[in-house]
Amino acid sequence: MAKDINDVIIIGGGIAAHTAALYSARASFNPLVISAIEPDQLSLTTEVENYPGFPKGILGPELVKNAKEQAKRFGAKYIEGYVDSFKKSKDYFEVGAEKKKFKARAVIIATGASARRLNIPGEDKYFGRGVSTCAICDAALMRGKEVIVIGGGDSAMEETLALYKFANKVTIIHRGDTFKASKIMQDRVLKLKDKVNIILDSIVTEVLGEQFVTGVKVKNIKTNKESVIKCNGMFLAIGHIPNTKMFEKVIKLDKIGYIITDKRSRTNLDGVYAAGDCQDPIFRQAVTSAGTGCQAAIEAERYIEHLKATGKYK
Numbered sequence: 001m002a003k004d005i006n007d008v009i010i011i012g013g014g015i016a017a018h019t020a021a022l023y024s025a026r027a028s029f030n031p032l033v034i035s036a037i038e039p040d041q042l043s044l045t046t047e048v049e050n051y052p053g054f055p056k057g058i059l060g061p062e063l064v065k066n067a068k069e070q071a072k073r074f075g076a077k078y079i080e081g082y083v084d085s086f087k088k089s090k091d092y093f094e095v096g097a098e099k100k101k102f103k104a105r106a107v108i109i110a111t112g113a114s115a116r117r118l119n120i121p122g123e124d125k126y127f128g129r130g131v132s133t134c135a136i137c138d139a140a141l142m143r144g145k146e147v148i149v150i151g152g153g154d155s156a157m158e159e160t161l162a163l164y165k166f167a168n169k170v171t172i173i174h175r176g177d178t179f180k181a182s183k184i185m186q187d188r189v190l191k192l193k194d195k196v197n198i199i200l201d202s203i204v205t206e207v208l209g210e211q212f213v214t215g216v217k218v219k220n221i222k223t224n225k226e227s228v229i230k231c232n233g234m235f236l237a238i239g240h241i242p243n244t245k246m247f248e249k250v251i252k253l254d255k256i257g258y259i260i261t262d263k264r265s266r267t268n269l270d271g272v273y274a275a276g277d278c279q280d281p282i283f284r285q286a287v288t289s290a291g292t293g294c295q296a297a298i299e300a301e302r303y304i305e306h307l308k309a310t311g312k313y314k
Helices: 017-028 060-073 135-142 156-165 183-190 286-311
Strands: 005-011 031-034 077-080 081-090 093-097 102-111 111-113 146-150 170-173 196-199 200-208 213-218 226-230 233-236 240-242 273-274
Touching: 005 017, 005 286, 017 031, 017 102, 017 183, 017 286, 031 102, 031 233, 060 077, 093 146, 102 286, 111 156, 135 196, 135 233, 156 170, 156 183, 156 286, 170 200, 183 240, 213 233
Parallel strands: 005 031, 005 102, 031 077, 102 273, 146 170, 146 233, 170 196
Antiparallel strands: 081 093, 093 102, 111 240, 200 213, 213 226
C-alpha cells in the first residue's frame, strides 16, 4: 500500500466539497481537500433562508465555514491552491496544484460554477448588497421593493417569476430586441403586466448605491440614450460558467462545460465523481449541492472498498 496515495482527494471549497469531505472523513478516509483562495458562490451570499435546519436563516459564509469545520473535526485535511492539472495513471489519479502533485485512488470534483458578470462599476461593490445571481435564494429579501433582472433567456424568465411573488416591480433589461427564452417561459412572464416592465435594446452600465443598491444606469445601444432607474436590487441571469476547464481532456463534459454524471454522481471515469454546481446546470442550490456531495462521497467509499475487496488497493 503506497503511503503517498490519498484515498480521496476533493477539489473545491463550497458546500458540496465540504459535505463530501465530511462523509469521507467520517468513513475514515482522511480526505485531502484542495480549494482555491477565491470564495465560492454561497460565501458571496448574505442571508440564506432556505437551507434546512436554520429557521432564522444563516449567513452564507457562516454556513460554509461551519461545514468546513465539521469536516475538519472528523479528520479532513485542507490546503489552498489552484488545481491546474488532472490525469489518470494505472493505479491512481494525479492532481496538480501549486507546483505539487497529489495522488488519489478516488477523486471528487466540486469546483462549482461562476455566474457570468457584467464587469461594470459598482457590480462588485454591491454584490451581496442588492446585486445577486440567485433570485430563488434572495427573492424574499426583495419583498415590497423594486428590482432589475438582466438577461433574456429562460434563466431571466425564471428569476422574474421568483421575484414577482415578492417585489413591487420587476424590470427586465435585455440587450437584444427579442427574448431568447422559450415561448412558454416568455408567455408566463409577459402576462404579468401589473408588476413586470420590459426594456429591450439596452444594457446596464453602472450600479448605483449607498450602503445598498439604489439604482442602475441604463444605456440604449441603438440610440445611446442614457437613463437612471431606481431599484433596490439587480439580479444577473446571463448564465453560468462551470469551473471545469482543467478536466476537459479527461472527463466528459456537455457542450457548455458541465461535467456529465449519472444519478449517482459518477463520471465517465471509474473512481471519479462530481458534485455541486460544476455538474448541475439546473438547480444550483446549496441544499442540492450538499446532497450531491454526500452521494459522491458514498460512491467513492464504495469504490475504494471494492478496490480492497478485489486486491486492487495499491
